[in-house]
Amino acid sequence: MRGYLSPRxxxxxxxxLPGSAVLGPSMVGEGSIVDCCVVIGYPRRALLRAxxxxxxxxxxxxxxxxxxxxxxxxxxxxxxxxxxxDGVETGHHAVIREETVVGEGTIVGSHAVLDGRVRVGRRVxxxxxxxxxPGTVVGDDVFIGPRAVFTNDRYPPSRRLKGVVVExxxxxxxxxxxxxxxxxxxRAVVAAGSVxxxxxxxxxxxxxxxxxxxxxxxxxxEKRRRWELxxx
Amino acid sequence: MRGYLSPRxxxxxxxxLPGSAVLGPSMVGEGSIVDCCVVIGYPRRALLRAxxxxxxxxxxxxxxxxxxxxxxxxxxxxxxxxxxxDGVETGHHAVIREETVVGEGTIVGSHAVLDGRVRVGRRVxxxxxxxxxPGTVVGDDVFIGPRAVFTNDRYPPSRRLKGVVVExxxxxxxxxxxxxxxxxxxRAVVAAGSVxxxxxxxxxxxxxxxxxxxxxxxxxxEKRRRWELxxx
Amino acid sequence: MRGYLSPRxxxxxxxxLPGSAVLGPSMVGEGSIVDCCVVIGYPRRALLRAxxxxxxxxxxxxxxxxxxxxxxxxxxxxxxxxxxxDGVETGHHAVIREETVVGEGTIVGSHAVLDGRVRVGRRVxxxxxxxxxPGTVVGDDVFIGPRAVFTNDRYPPSRRLKGVVVExxxxxxxxxxxxxxxxxxxRAVVAAGSVxxxxxxxxxxxxxxxxxxxxxxxxxxEKRRRWELxxx
Numbered sequence: 001m002r003g004y005l006s007p008r009x010x011x012x013x014x015x016x017l018p019g020s021a022v023l024g025p026s027m028v029g030e031g032s033i034v035d036c037c038v039v040i041g042y043p044r045r046a047l048l049r050a051x052x053x054x055x056x057x058x059x060x061x062x063x064x065x066x067x068x069x070x071x072x073x074x075x076x077x078x079x080x081x082x083x084x085x086d087g088v089e090t091g092h093h094a095v096i097r098e099e100t101v102v103g104e105g106t107i108v109g110s111h112a113v114l115d116g117r118v119r120v121g122r123r124v125x126x127x128x129x130x131x132x133x134p135g136t137v138v139g140d141d142v143f144i145g146p147r148a149v150f151t152n153d154r155y156p157p158s159r160r161l162k163g164v165v166v167e168x169x170x171x172x173x174x175x176x177x178x179x180x181x182x183x184x185x186x187r188a189v190v191a192a193g194s195v196x197x198x199x200x201x202x203x204x205x206x207x208x209x210x211x212x213x214x215x216x217x218x219x220x221x222e223k224r225r226r227w228e229l230x231x232x
Numbered sequence: 233m234r235g236y237l238s239p240r241x242x243x244x245x246x247x248x249l250p251g252s253a254v255l256g257p258s259m260v261g262e263g264s265i266v267d268c269c270v271v272i273g274y275p276r277r278a279l280l281r282a283x284x285x286x287x288x289x290x291x292x293x294x295x296x297x298x299x300x301x302x303x304x305x306x307x308x309x310x311x312x313x314x315x316x317x318d319g320v321e322t323g324h325h326a327v328i329r330e331e332t333v334v335g336e337g338t339i340v341g342s343h344a345v346l347d348g349r350v351r352v353g354r355r356v357x358x359x360x361x362x363x364x365x366p367g368t369v370v371g372d373d374v375f376i377g378p379r380a381v382f383t384n385d386r387y388p389p390s391r392r393l394k395g396v397v398v399e400x401x402x403x404x405x406x407x408x409x410x411x412x413x414x415x416x417x418x419r420a421v422v423a424a425g426s427v428x429x430x431x432x433x434x435x436x437x438x439x440x441x442x443x444x445x446x447x448x449x450x451x452x453x454e455k456r457r458r459w460e461l462x463x464x
Numbered sequence: 465m466r467g468y469l470s471p472r473x474x475x476x477x478x479x480x481l482p483g484s485a486v487l488g489p490s491m492v493g494e495g496s497i498v499d500c501c502v503v504i505g506y507p508r509r510a511l512l513r514a515x516x517x518x519x520x521x522x523x524x525x526x527x528x529x530x531x532x533x534x535x536x537x538x539x540x541x542x543x544x545x546x547x548x549x550d551g552v553e554t555g556h557h558a559v560i561r562e563e564t565v566v567g568e569g570t571i572v573g574s575h576a577v578l579d580g581r582v583r584v585g586r587r588v589x590x591x592x593x594x595x596x597x598p599g600t601v602v603g604d605d606v607f608i609g610p611r612a613v614f615t616n617d618r619y620p621p622s623r624r625l626k627g628v629v630v631e632x633x634x635x636x637x638x639x640x641x642x643x644x645x646x647x648x649x650x651r652a653v654v655a656a657g658s659v660x661x662x663x664x665x666x667x668x669x670x671x672x673x674x675x676x677x678x679x680x681x682x683x684x685x686e687k688r689r690r691w692e693l694x695x696x
Contacts, residue, residue: 018518019251019483019501021268033512036485037251037269037501037539039306048265048303054249071512074503075269075307075539075557077324092541093307093325093557093575095342110559110577111325111593113342113360125621128577128595129343131360131378131406143621146595147613149379149407151424155456156403157357157375171620174595175613175641177407177425192615193641193659193673195425209425209441209673224619251483253500269483269501271538280497280535286482307501307539309556325539325557327574343557345574345592361575363592363610363638381611381639383656387688388635389589389607409639409657427657441657441673 003034006041006058014066021054024061024080029068038072040064042079044098067104079116091128103140121168135163142166145174145192154180167202187217235266238273238290246298253286256293256312261300270304272296274311276330299336311348323360335372353400367395374398377406377424386412399434419449467498470505470522478530485518488525488544493532502536504528506543508562531568543580555592567604585632599627606630609638609656618644631666651681 003020005011011022013030020034023041034040041061043051051057064078067086072078075093082100091110096102100114103122108114111129118132121140129147132138136150144166152161162181166172170184173192184190185202195209203217215223235252237243243254245262252266255273266272273293275283283289296310299318304310307325314332323342328334332346335354340346343361350364353372358364362376365384370376376398384393394413398404402416405424416422417434427441435449447455467484469475475486477494484498487505498504505525507515515521528542531550536542539557546564555574560566564578567586572578575593582596585604590596594608597616602608608630616625626645630636634648637656648654649666659673667681679687 015515015517017521035512036503037307039268042306045303048267048305051247053247057249071509073512074506074541075325075501077306092559093343093539095324111343111361111557111575115360128579129361129379129575129593133378145615145620146597147379147593147611149424151377151406155452155459156377156405158456158460160460160462173620174615175407175639179424192613192643220619224622227619228622228624230624269539271500274538277535280499280537283479285479289481307557309538325575327556343575343593347592361593361611365610379611381656383609383638387684387691388609388637390688390692392692392694407639411656 003036003038004054006061006063008058009041009063023058024063026061026063026065028066029070029086031068032066032070032072034072035074035076037075038077040066040072040078042077044080047080073110085122109146118163127174133161133163135161136166137163138166139168139170139186141169143171145172145176147175148172148178149176150178151180170200189217189220235268235270236286238293238295240290241273241295255290256295258293258295258297260298261302261318263300264298264302264304266304267306267308269307270309272298272304272310274309276312279312305342317354341378350395359406365393365395367393368398369395370398371400371402371418373401375403377404377408379407380404380410381408382410383412402432421449421452467500467502468518470525470527472522473505473527487522488527490525490527490529492530493534493550495532496530496534496536498536499538499540501539502541504530504536504542506541508544511544537574549586573610582627591638597625597627599625600630601627602630603632603634603650605633607635609636609640611639612636612642613640614642615644634664653681653684 003016009022009026011028014028014032016034019036020038026041041063047060062080064082066084071089079098085104087105090108095113097116100118102120106124109128117134118136120138124142126144127146133152150164166184167186169187171189177195183199188200189205191207194211197210205215207214235248240257241254243260246260246264251268252270258273273295279292294312296314298316303321311330317336319337322340327345329348332350334352338356341360349366350368352370356374358376359378361379382396398416399418401419403421409427415431420432421437423439426443429442437447439446467480473486473490475492478492478496480498483500484502490505505527511524526544528546530548535553543562549568551569554572559577561580564582566584570588573592581598584602588606590608591610593611614628630648631650633651635653641659647663652664653669655671658675661674669679671678
């Protein structure tokens with residue numbers, strides 16, 4: 001008893017648990033795990049609307065590409081043309097849509113949504129329920145807290161979408177809201193619950209709604225050091 | 233191989249993918265797609281508690297009604313007595329509970345929850361993870377941004393619930409919080425991350441926590457026009 | 465047709481619907497319902513990575529323990545070592561991770577995530593999409609509104625995590641953000657959309673970002689009384 005593997009797909013040395021489906025010419029790397037109720041290579045809208053059944057969906061899917069040692073937990077959906085690097089790990093019920101690239105060692109939490117045309121670097125932690133719309137670009141080693149919400153439409157609903165850019169090593173706090181086109185600088189920190197309406201300079205900590213600078217990265221790291229020692 | 237179709241249900245010209253279930257006297261219109269791990273006609277609490285198995289759940293379900301060309305993506309649950317108009321489309325893992333009516337051409341995003349007794353108009357876009365509790369009323373052509381949260385209990389937990397009313401053509405920004413009983417006027421705009429504690433007049437843009445008027449709809453549309461031209 | 469029950473599990477008088485799985489030496493109490501696409505006793509990371517298939521996952525799982533009359537709705541995942549008391553009820557697609565204890569009669573809403581090492585009291589209402597990270601402690605009779613986000617890392621990403629403590633009878637409003645280590649006092653109330661950065665004294669109502677006291681519990685209850693009479 002195992003999952004459905006398309007005749008066009010390849011998954012040597014991967015484990016497909018019962019109830020999973022790998023569609024189209026997908027590639028799943030060695031040591032990867034595709035859990036129950038997961039679909040890899042999920043069809044884009046036009047194909048879904050046109051296909052008569054699973055066979056046609058499978059035949060039409062362009063497939064997804066998963067590296068080695070990837071873990072896709074139950075209920076997660078990975079669309080066709082998505083690419084997940086080696087060691088990527090997802091929680092449950094995440095949605096990773098088309099033309100999205102996720103770098104090596106990145107974690108995509110439960111219920112997180114990468115809503116198509118998203119680029120995420122390596123060793124990024126995307127916590128539970130974070131939302132990244134089309135056009136979002138996230139650098140390496142970024143931390144995105146639970147339920148953080150990124151946007152891409154400054155005057156919805158408009159015809160011009162502009163994603164948020166998060167540079168290397170930045171930290172986005174829980175339940176923060178980031179407005180369209182904003183750039184979060186290298187190693188900058190956005191406090192939990194903030195609403196970020198403007199670019200955040202590198203190595204700057206911002207908080208509030210709208211978010212304003214509240215301290216430097218140096219001060220933040222000193223506070224973290226004391227916090228880790230249990231002093232604060 | 234296809235989904236489970238109740239002997240009482242009708243789905244002529246619809247496609248039920250493997251792992252789907254259509255319970256009770258549900259009707260699924262022509263050209264509709266019911267994806268894997270979807271349940272149509274999901275039983276209310278009392279029935280779920282009483283039934284001995286799938287057969288009894290099926291026998292007890294009052295069914296749901298889906299129009300033509302409806303797309304219900306994987307993991308979504310549509311409760312008995314819900315009604316989805318022609319061309320309604322859902323993302324993944326959405327929950328549409330009992331006595332909810334969704335108008336023609338409306339989109340219900342992934343993880344969005346319409347938590348029972350919700351009325352949504354036509355051509356509405358409910359983005360990923362939006363939450364609409366019982367009593368919410370949404371007019372035609374409304375845009376509800378990702379993770380927007382509506383409420384219905386002003387002094388929780390109380391015995392009186394009063395839903396939010398969103399009039400035709402209004403826009404609710406991402407991760408906004410709307411307090412119980414608030415009325416969002418026709419073509420009004422709520423900025424992303426706002427907390428709306430009072431009624432918003434028609435054609436007014438509000439922002440902040442608590443949200444205050446910041447510009448008129450005319451100014452907003454002029455800004456949108458420039459934004460779409462790439463000037464801002 | 466019914467779900468998968470591990471040879472080591474016991475579920476006398478419980479109903480396992482098709483597509484459900486109960487792994488390891490799990491115990492499911494009489495009158496409980498395990499819905500489709502639910503996993504009870506879901507394996508921790510190390511086991512998931514090491515196991516060759518469902519049989520090994522089942523053999524390695526330490527199991528979960530569910531009391532009597534528990535309802536676990538479709539798509540919900542309950543990890544090994546989790547304990548759910550009598551009468552606990554979950555919505556759809558909730559995630560309850562390892563070493564988490566949920567008291568009798570508590571409701572865990574759809575998409576809510578108890579992210580491991582969480583302790584929740586009795587008769588608590590955790591509404592849709594609430595997020596509780598490791599170390600969170602919630603007393604009896606607490607109300608946690610939809611999409612409320614708790615945190616545990618004051619200077620992410622740090623090596624010291626400190627969960628939020630919510631004392632008996634407190635109310636957390638919708639989409640509120642609670643910072644790490646904060647203590648919400650007995651019967652205190654946090655308004656919807658607030659960002660709570662400091663401890664909240666018992667029987668105090670706070671609102672805003674950062675949240676400040678706005679009234680006493682006595683005033684709040686008087687307002688509730690009038691609201692329930694339809695006066696406000």
